[in-house]
Amino acid sequence: xxxxxxxxxxxxxxxxxxxxxxxxxxxxxxxxxxxxxxxxxxxxxxxxxxxxxxxxxxxxxxxxxxxxxxxxxxxxxxxxxxxxxxxxxxxxxxxxxxxxxxxxxxxxxxxxxxxxxxxxxxxxxxxxxxxxxxxxxxxxxxxxxxxxxxxxxxxxxxxxxxxxxxxxxxxxxxxxxxxxxxxxxxxxxxxxxxxxxxxxxxxxxxxxxxxxxxxxxxxxxxxxxxxxxxxxxxxxxxxxxxxxxxxxxxx
Amino acid sequence: xxxxxxxxxxxxxxxxxxxxxxxxxxxxxxxxxxxxxxxxxxxxxxxxxxxxxxxxxxxxxxxxxxxxxxxxxxxxxxxxxxxxxxxxxxxxxxxxxxxxxxxxxxxxxxxxxxxxxxxxxxxxxxxxxxxxxxxxxxxxxxxxxxxxxxxxxxxxxxxxxxxxxxxxxxxxxxxxxxxxxxxxxxxxxxxxxxxxxxxxxxxxxxxxxxxxxxxxxxxxxxxxxxxxxxxxxxxxxxxxxxxxxxxxxxx
Numbered sequence: 001x002x003x004x005x006x007x008x009x010x011x012x013x014x015x016x017x018x019x020x021x022x023x024x025x026x027x028x029x030x031x032x033x034x035x036x037x038x039x040x041x042x043x044x045x046x047x048x049x050x051x052x053x054x055x056x057x058x059x060x061x062x063x064x065x066x067x068x069x070x071x072x073x074x075x076x077x078x079x080x081x082x083x084x085x086x087x088x089x090x091x092x093x094x095x096x097x098x099x100x101x102x103x104x105x106x107x108x109x110x111x112x113x114x115x116x117x118x119x120x121x122x123x124x125x126x127x128x129x130x131x132x133x134x135x136x137x138x139x140x141x142x143x144x145x146x147x148x149x150x151x152x153x154x155x156x157x158x159x160x161x162x163x164x165x166x167x168x169x170x171x172x173x174x175x176x177x178x179x180x181x182x183x184x185x186x187x188x189x190x191x192x193x194x195x196x197x198x199x200x201x202x203x204x205x206x207x208x209x210x211x212x213x214x215x216x217x218x219x220x221x222x223x224x225x226x227x228x229x230x231x232x233x234x235x236x237x238x239x240x241x242x243x244x245x246x247x248x249x250x251x
Numbered sequence: 252x253x254x255x256x257x258x259x260x261x262x263x264x265x266x267x268x269x270x271x272x273x274x275x276x277x278x279x280x281x282x283x284x285x286x287x288x289x290x291x292x293x294x295x296x297x298x299x300x301x302x303x304x305x306x307x308x309x310x311x312x313x314x315x316x317x318x319x320x321x322x323x324x325x326x327x328x329x330x331x332x333x334x335x336x337x338x339x340x341x342x343x344x345x346x347x348x349x350x351x352x353x354x355x356x357x358x359x360x361x362x363x364x365x366x367x368x369x370x371x372x373x374x375x376x377x378x379x380x381x382x383x384x385x386x387x388x389x390x391x392x393x394x395x396x397x398x399x400x401x402x403x404x405x406x407x408x409x410x411x412x413x414x415x416x417x418x419x420x421x422x423x424x425x426x427x428x429x430x431x432x433x434x435x436x437x438x439x440x441x442x443x444x445x446x447x448x449x450x451x452x453x454x455x456x457x458x459x460x461x462x463x464x465x466x467x468x469x470x471x472x473x474x475x476x477x478x479x480x481x482x483x484x485x486x487x488x489x490x491x492x493x494x495x496x497x498x499x500x501x502x
Contacts, residue, residue: 232461239462240489243467
């Protein structure tokens, strides 16, 4: 993810924020060197486990699920916005336009994946917190000023406590259930392209979203789901492209 | 092809030889600028149409079919070797080892594609010039010194004249029929990987030739056949990778 971000945004200098509870100093040094070599810098935010002492953690998950939801508290308070990015993505075109998206009063900007089956499934699952779209939290632009003013960590913890059994993808479910109305919708085919649905997207708009269009226009390809392009048995339209960036990252 | 060659061989300075009969000065200047910007240089060899006045040209082909076969006459006589590359390829790893291949007395080095059907088909077609393997001429390392000493253009023209109806892929057929015994075999999966046969190759050697192996080890991916990755309707395992390089070439 980082390598593709750097290579396709050579005129930008990024500040990468990394939140962690347990990385070793040498791991952080490695990452620092790597990011510096790409003209950007790393800011490390150590989060004490006790920070979440009163937070409920559903079975099979860890406290890190709150990092994204409570980033507005953990990041420096002079930061106005931040773009959260999942690690299972490639950034294949300039990202500035996404980063500079106007919030228009919203707390977040994110995309939803409009495969009906998934959307409908999730709508039902999260009933009665009726929502219009189920947003993907893997690419999430945060309005930190607004979040600091309007969100209370205790409300989030309370929601988790009350909905434990229903939460399948905890942080994404929470984001949708609590904040769907505060999320500005961005173009999913441009900023959060689900690599699994190449053929589905391509059917839309008379074939507009073909490989040519994606490579030249899509900014973020997101390898959603259980099958990841670094797995031996992966097959998918962007497998060769992913491996290409992986090789560059390791060389 | 050129962009991928340059990007994956940043420490090399190439001399690209271009033979033509009809390019315009501004087209050549464009190409010169492009190649210079990539730390390499272009040498243009203008070939007068009359050069081939006594050469037979089978129906549906042009005199350019002889450029590859007679390169040893057309290139500067102090050149000892040259690597011919088709335009429908990507060079995704360092190419020096291929370029430096020992000839061991052979006139050429090339790979054959070991899909049985094709090989058998061509063997039969070229009978009685019985050959052991049908080499692909898209990646062809030439021993120019040996060719200058041992090959006569008239023998090539004579062979074409006598075999007109049988020649399907003229220059490749000629190369095989006349020179198969003078071709040193190089590893096709490394230096002339046929992009159409990903699944076929992958079955070999217990899955060794998977995407991971190809991206890290294969030097040349060759988009053989009628379906090319720059066509709108192309589908194939290396489509996204091809489009990625195309974008870099045009940017």
